[in-house]
Amino acid sequence: MLRYCNKQLLRKPTTFIKPVVFNFSSPYSTSIPDASESSHTGEFVNSISKPYSVTTYARPNLVLTHGKGSYIYDLENRKYVDFTSGIAVTCLGHANDEITNLIADQASKLLHCSNLYYNLPAGELANKLVTKTKEFDGMKDASRVFLCNSGTEANEAALKFARKYGKSKNPDKYEFITFENSFHGRTMGALSVTPNPKYQEPFSPLIPGVHVAKPNDIDSVKALINKDKTCAVIIEPIQGEGGVNPVDTEFLVELRKLCDDNDVLLIYDEIQCGLGRSGKLWAHSWLGPDAHPDIVTIAKALGNGFPIGATMITEKVEGALSVGDHGTTYGGNPLASTIGSFIVEKIADEAFLSQVQDKSAKFIEGLNEIAEENPEDILKVKGKGLLLGLQFRPDFDINKVVEKCREYGLLVITAGMNTIRLVPALNIPDEAITEGLSILRKSIKESK
């Protein structure tokens, strides 16, 4: 029966999918609504995909089929400028030729071999993450890496390592401090330190001992931290989902000192803001060593779209861990690690990082102009590098802007605090920035 069902399902889509014709026209001057229910897209979504997929995402009628660089294409052969890069993931653009070749080459050698043995790419990636971090002003005591498969999993490892560290001092030292508006993932540990009632309440009770402080308010942390109970503080140096909010440098310096005074580990979640997105290798590379963390969590850009995560720690944390404390079947698999090594090598490069800063300046100039043209609606331009946001007044319908942009051929996403979030590929060409910003400007005007 199952075989029969699968066969039916597998056969069906081919009847819906139009052969791809490479005659992409740029629909930037005309607004074209999302594909209708009777289109190939509508039929695929309603008959093949939606009835069989869990309902955890609300999506428009848009089926993406392929991309190149900072452009992406759908089943109706429509072309979009991509300011989302798969939510800060495809840092070197879609269908990057060098990565495609690396994948093919590694796939023909070894995809997987388990963590019961060493493999070359995983060792090289761990080595590169540590050495390049030190070379590019990152975590000064970086020493070792745990490889895994996603952001939430990288945070899960960080929380477990912190608990092990705390409990090695005292059995009651297992509590965490997190921050308002932060986002750390959806598995139970990461969710427990993501204080958003919409995400947490359906799944409570969560892990015990999590306290929520206010970013940029050191007194709120002082009121919660306890030398005998707190094992770690977790924070995004630039909040992504929460609204593209960079945290103040002085606050992070004070936070580091407070953690040291209380023998508490400091975890920086750089899953979204790390790996060149801020214009330096790490968002914390902008800070002095007096604000460096004990653990950094990494994912998204590390695989350019291939699932991967990493938790980088200092020797102090390593000292609390033993064989068997944590593990994962796919972590450090040769294919993901090959891509990760290539990405680290490519991004940890002064010339590459300086062009991210140049592109950021171009974006910020355009966004400032848009904000000046809409003083009633746009409260501020915020962010750093190529993690940027336009915060609108609370009653402005930003979903309408997202929809209008899509109709004109631009993909953008939202974040907390009624913010439109822009997270393009780090190598986005200048002409794509200009095209995208002009669509954004027009779409805001038409969304009032």
Ligand SMILES: Cc1ncc(COP(=O)(O)O)c(C=O)c1O
């Ligand atoms: C800062 C941050 N931490 C953690 C995560 C979770 O990563 P993943 O979706 O790969 O589990 C995200 C995802 O958006 C993120 O932005």
